[in-house]
Amino acid sequence: MNSDELAAWLANSAIMISLPAALDARMQRESQMTFFEYMVLSVLSEEPDRTMQMSALAVRTSASLSRLSHVVGRLEKRGLLARSRIPGAGRRTNTTLTEAGYDVVVAAAPGHVAAVREYLIDSLEPRDLIALQRIGAAVDAAINHGRTTATSATTAH
Amino acid sequence: MNSDELAAWLANSAIMISLPAALDARMQRESQMTFFEYMVLSVLSEEPDRTMQMSALAVRTSASLSRLSHVVGRLEKRGLLARSRIPGAGRRTNTTLTEAGYDVVVAAAPGHVAAVREYLIDSLEPRDLIALQRIGAAVDAAINHGRTTATSATTAH
DNA sequence: AGGTAGAACTTGACGCATCAAGTTCATCTT
DNA sequence: AAGATGAACTTGATGCGTCAAGTTCTACCT
Numbered sequence: 136m137n138s139d140e141l142a143a144w145l146a147n148s149a150i151m152i153s154l155p156a157a158l159d160a161r162m163q164r165e166s167q168m169t170f171f172e173y174m175v176l177s178v179l180s181e182e183p184d185r186t187m188q189m190s191a192l193a194v195r196t197s198a199s200l201s202r203l204s205h206v207v208g209r210l211e212k213r214g215l216l217a218r219s220r221i222p223g224a225g226r227r228t229n230t231t232l233t234e235a236g237y238d239v240v241v242a243a244a245p246g247h248v249a250a251v252r253e254y255l256i257d258s259l260e261p262r263d264l265i266a267l268q269r270i271g272a273a274v275d276a277a278i279n280h281g282r283t284t285a286t287s288a289t290t291a292h
Numbered sequence: 293m294n295s296d297e298l299a300a301w302l303a304n305s306a307i308m309i310s311l312p313a314a315l316d317a318r319m320q321r322e323s324q325m326t327f328f329e330y331m332v333l334s335v336l337s338e339e340p341d342r343t344m345q346m347s348a349l350a351v352r353t354s355a356s357l358s359r360l361s362h363v364v365g366r367l368e369k370r371g372l373l374a375r376s377r378i379p380g381a382g383r384r385t386n387t388t389l390t391e392a393g394y395d396v397v398v399a400a401a402p403g404h405v406a407a408v409r410e411y412l413i414d415s416l417e418p419r420d421l422i423a424l425q426r427i428g429a430a431v432d433a434a435i436n437h438g439r440t441t442a443t444s445a446t447t448a449h
Numbered sequence: 450a451g452g453t454a455g456a457a458c459t460t461g462a463c464g465c466a467t468c469a470a471g472t473t474c475a476t477c478t479t
Numbered sequence: 480a481a482g483a484t485g486a487a488c489t490t491g492a493t494g495c496g497t498c499a500a501g502t503t504c505t506a507c508c509t
Contacts (some may be wrong), residue, residue: 139418139421140413143412143413143422143425143428144412145442145446146424146425146432147307147311147424148354148428148443149429149432149435150304150308150431151311151312152354153431153432153435153436154308154435155308155309156354160467163467189458190458197309197313199497200458200459201460201498201499205459205460205495205496209494209495223505224457225457226458226459226505227458227504228457228458252293253434254434255434256300257434258430259427260426261296262423264296264297264300266423266424266427267300267303267423268296268300269417269420270303270307270420270424271300271302271303271304271305272303272306273416274306274411274415276415277410278306278311278314278411284306285302286302286303286305317497326464346487346488356467358467358468358490359466361488362465362466362467363465363466365489365490381475381487382473382475382476382486383473383486383487384474384487385487385488
């Protein structure tokens with residue numbers, strides 16, 4: 136690697152390591168949940184009927200079905216969402232946000248947005264905001280060679 | 293958030309979530325160790341005497357002393373490194389890479405570099421390589437307000 | 450109609466991370 | 480010189496993530 140590549144890689148580890156750690160710690164402190172748990176609830180809350188099928192939710196949150204199943208199980212125990220089998224459709228299962236779950240997302244959202252701004256967005260110049268979109272898209276493409284993912288579904292091309 | 297900020301944030305999650313997952317999985321598969329374990333061994337291998345004090349190693353790897361202590365304990369059991377108290381200096385402890393540990397790093401390095409290239413570096417245009425340096429530095433600064441970190445120590449300012 | 454393949458989860462075991470608390474030194478204070 | 484403070488780790492409990500294996504349906508094949 137040449138020096139630009141090396142510097143880029145080192146700088147990248149701040150994004151890859153420190154950022155998620157900081158966001159996770161803050162979410163835990165302010166809202167007593169994991170960053171990933173928040174993602175799940177938040178994605179559900181944006182659906183018109185606050186419902187999504189497990190496998191679709193897994194894709195949207197970039198998680199394995201196994202991981203999602205564990206997490207949804209815990210969130211269900213806490214009463215934040217509920218599962219229901221879709222009849223006549225194999226093992227397909229819908230997950231629906233409860234009122235309590237919706238309230239939790241609404242309560243956590245401002246702190247989350249503030250954190251994302253504070254740690255990332257607000258310290259970037261406009262050109263770097265654009266660059267970050269390209270970089271993220273490139274990484275996504277390199278890892279998931281053309282499969283549909285959370286980022287690829289939302290990126291203009 | 294406006295649409296550029298939102299898009300940047302979404303793209304960012306590819307870097308924050310998919311990239312470490314991909315690198316970790318590959319390191320596990322190819323070299324039977326964690327990405328973080330590799331970092332520890334690799335950082336040590338770059339020191340002239342293959343030795344570093346625990347707390348310095350913690351800063352360089354962006355880990356808490358607790359996390360590092362656990363990991364170093366395991367690596368020591370595997371015979372990849374050794375700890376030794378520095379006499380007359382409180383609880384200060386040095387960690388030294390063993391020959392076996394050095395061999396492991398050397399064996400794992402090519403695969404690691406290839407992965408970093410494949411998933412990140414090689415899919416970026418030169419200008420984005422530079423942008424990534426700025427973005428990483430900005431994130432690092434926003435999170436660790438001025439404290440010395442792994443990235444801040446290696447970034448030209 | 451019976452059997453096979455495969456999609457969509459679920460489960461359990463195991464390993465790793467985090468947090469809070471504990472330990473062990475050295476140094477500073479009075 | 481005794482006690483307090485703080486630095487530098489270590490330890491243990493708890494919870495989350497991952498992987499491999501298991502379950503439960505549907506659909507296709509012949």
